[in-house]
Amino acid sequence: MTAHSIHIEKTTNPKQKPASNQLVFGKYFTDHMFILDYEEGKGWHSARIVPYQPITLDPAARVFHYGQTVFEGLKAYLTADEKVLLFRPEQNFKRLNRSNERISIPALDEELALEALRQLIVTDRDWIPNEEGTSLYIRPFIIATQASLGVSPSLQYQFMIIMSPVGAYYAEGIHPVKIYVESDYVRAVKGGTGVAKTAGNYAAGLKAQEEATSKGYSQVLWLDGIHRKYIEEVGSMNVFFKISGTVVTPALNGSILDGITRNSILQLLRHWNIPVEERQLSIDEIYEAYSNNTLEEAFGTGTAAVISPVGQLLWNDHQMIINEGKTGELSKKLYDTLTGIQKGEVEDPFGWMVEVTDQLVRANG
Structure with missing residues (x-):
């Protein structure tokens, strides 16, 4: 599968965005989500961006019974000059694959995951808040979807990415x-x-x-x-x-x-x-x-x-x-x-920040 084979279905019913000064952590979600399926013998397939929606699973899906699931968390930031930056996103997908290894989930193509994230952010760019202390929180995760009660690794999975505009995680903010x-x-x-x-x-x-x-x-x-x-x-x-x-x-x-x-x-x-x-x-x-x-x-x-x-x-x-x-x-x-x-306001001597444009590029060149 190539990074360019991601099908995009835009919503016809956009949500009303919350005010940036009213954001809490993980309450509101953007208009779209990314989904990728896995099936034993076929591998990861059917990459798509679709309107944010509930998912339907069989009651016997293994994630419910044996907890075979992993996730990540990262953020997108809007700079003063309207650039969109990600903080070391490749490290999140490397760690996701380390979690996959421990939980017996098939490895993801990290380049495809990064490209899916880029396209999802471009699709929902208007959801990135710009108030002090705010950002767009990104939650990639994988769940075991095979409908079977046998205690063994699932033969089917879904990888998804959802995004949420957020304020401070703790009510205390930077206070102790x-x-x-x-x-x-x-x-x-x-x-x-x-x-x-x-x-x-x-x-x-x-x-x-x-x-x-x-x-x-x-x-x-x-x-x-x-x-x-x-x-x-x-x-x-x-x-x-x-x-x-x-x-x-x-x-x-x-x-x-x-x-x-x-x-x-x-x-x-x-x-x-x-x-x-x-x-x-x-x-x-x-x-x-x-x-x-x-x-x-x-x-x-x-x-x-x-x-x-x-x-x-x-x-x-x-x-x-x-x-x-x-x-x-x-x-x-x-x-x-x-x-x-x-936020792109302080020099980045480590090359951590990645700008989201028509491609992913290091913000410091």
Whole structure:
């Protein structure tokens, strides 16, 4: 299949677009969606852009019963001079294929996926908001569609891309969030599916998130599933701590998602010659640093929130107020720099941004 064989069916009933200043995360969806089918023996086929619509599945579709599904998340940004930019989109499709491998889903043609995304964005370009802090969130995903209750990989799948104009992920925006450290529930262990972006990982975290929310906390910080002491990640973000001038983040250990924003922040920090360590990090070490006044900042990184400062941690009975509950200087600099690069307002020395035009091109040439 070539990238130019994508059939486009335009809607005859466009939706009313929400006001940019009224956007929340993941509530509104654009006029169109992309669909690609897979069948054993035939491969991926029938690439098409169609009006956004419900999908019909057999009640025995394997996604419902065995959770064979993966997804990604990325954003499109509108610059001041009306250019449309994507942030490292090829990395999302590389990671999608790594998730596919872990969940026994056939690999996608990454070039076709990028071309499908380009054409979908061009089709729904008018949906990209331009208010400060807004963007077009993009959700590629794959589901197993074979109607069969046998416990084995599906022989049929659908790959889809939907898009949603969004505001800030957290109501707090760039202001610090409160994080609850989970000591009882386990989300993932090495050898499990923590390295894949699959729905089951998120379902496994809902109960702990529910309890954290009831206590007034925005998110859950997960500890490792074996010792229950080593920091892994927040439910929707990788996590970083600045201790005595050095930024420390948990090393990728087989149960932590390889975040694209995480990787980008590490590159930025090293570009600035700020000491960085990727290593095993215990909650006891964090509490000791807090007690010694050497815990200077904490922040999360992810596509949805970009940079989210952490102003408070609750671990058992220990409440840690970080940097007086204020956004730290480094967190703010990272947020301003990364969002500036994404919006085309700050120089992109890494070649991260891709412009969406009649083709995908690096924004810095």
